[in-house]
Amino acid sequence: MPEKILEVSHVNAYYREGKTRRQVLEDVSFELYEGEIVGLVGESGSGKSTLCKCILGLLKEYDGEIRHYTKRPQMVFQDPFGALNPRKTVGWILEEPLRVKGGFSRQERREKAEEMLGRVHLPEDFYGRYPRELSGGQRQRVSIALALITGTRFILADEPLSALDVTVQAQIIALLKELQEKEKICYLFVSHDLDVVSMLCGRVLFLQDGKVHCLDEPGGL
Numbered sequence: 105m106p107e108k109i110l111e112v113s114h115v116n117a118y119y120r121e122g123k124t125r126r127q128v129l130e131d132v133s134f135e136l137y138e139g140e141i142v143g144l145v146g147e148s149g150s151g152k153s154t155l156c157k158c159i160l161g162l163l164k165e166y167d168g169e170i171r172h173y174t175k176r177p178q179m180v181f182q183d184p185f186g187a188l189n190p191r192k193t194v195g196w197i198l199e200e201p202l203r204v205k206g207g208f209s210r211q212e213r214r215e216k217a218e219e220m221l222g223r224v225h226l227p228e229d230f231y232g233r234y235p236r237e238l239s240g241g242q243r244q245r246v247s248i249a250l251a252l253i254t255g256t257r258f259i260l261a262d263e264p265l266s267a268l269d270v271t272v273q274a275q276i277i278a279l280l281k282e283l284q285e286k287e288k289i290c291y292l293f294v295s296h297d298l299d300v301v302s303m304l305c306g307r308v309l310f311l312q313d314g315k316v317h318c319l320d321e322p323g324g325l
């Protein structure tokens with residue numbers, strides 16, 4: 105039985121507008137399990153980012169319940185350049201969550217960072233490179249490594265392919281699938297690209313007018 109990663113139950117989310125509040129999510133419920141790639145699609149303004157913010161704990165104005173069964177999710181963004189500090193090396197960037205957490209020696213941090221580079225198929229000597237010295241696809245690999253080094257098995261991926269050209273997209277898709285299969289990583293995959301979603305995702309959550317509709321067989325999107 106796959107382990108449950110997340111349970112969202114009857115979530116209503118709101119934004120304040122002056123004295124009133126506007127409801128953006130209405131009675132949203134779903135569950136995520138390890139080793140799943142679940143698409144999150146919907147028109148612009150349908151509430152995808154709002155749902156992600158609720159899951160990440162960045163938006164408090166909601167009722168209902170969001171229960172995490174494992175470590176908190178990490179985000180992987182559309183623009184991997186913006187997500188990586190341009191003044192620091194890849195090694196420094198990857199080690200930052202370990203420095204914040206504490207309890208790792210310098211040597212241990214370095215070993216973990218190098219191990220992460222291996223897990224996303226980048227050479228170890230990328231440890232000393234700066235983000236500007238990497239291609240878009242390589243930067244996205246570093247972003248994925250940065251998410252995974254925290255020990256999470258749940259990635260919230262917000263349009264992670266849309267800044268990449270098609271061949272590089274295919275390589276990153278292969279990496280995401282490999283991590284899904286080998287390490288049972290679970291992804292909530294926000295995308296406007298229905299071709300990618302139908303190819304990659306086992307299930308799809310459609311957001312429409314604040315409500316979620318779940319499609320179990322997205323092949324025919």
Ligand SMILES: Nc1ncnc2c1ncn2[C@@H]1O[C@H](COP(=O)(O)OP(=O)(O)OP(=O)(O)O)[C@@H](O)[C@H]1O
Nearest residue numbers: 119120128146147148149150151152153154155311
């Ligand atoms: N900080 C905010 N304050 C008030 N309203 C907001 C805020 N952020 C988003 N909204 C509104 O909430 C609704 C949902 O927005 P959200 O950003 O979640 O949509 P989305 O599906 O992620 O859109 P996109 O695909 O364009 O990123 C929209 O009507 C938007 O205008």
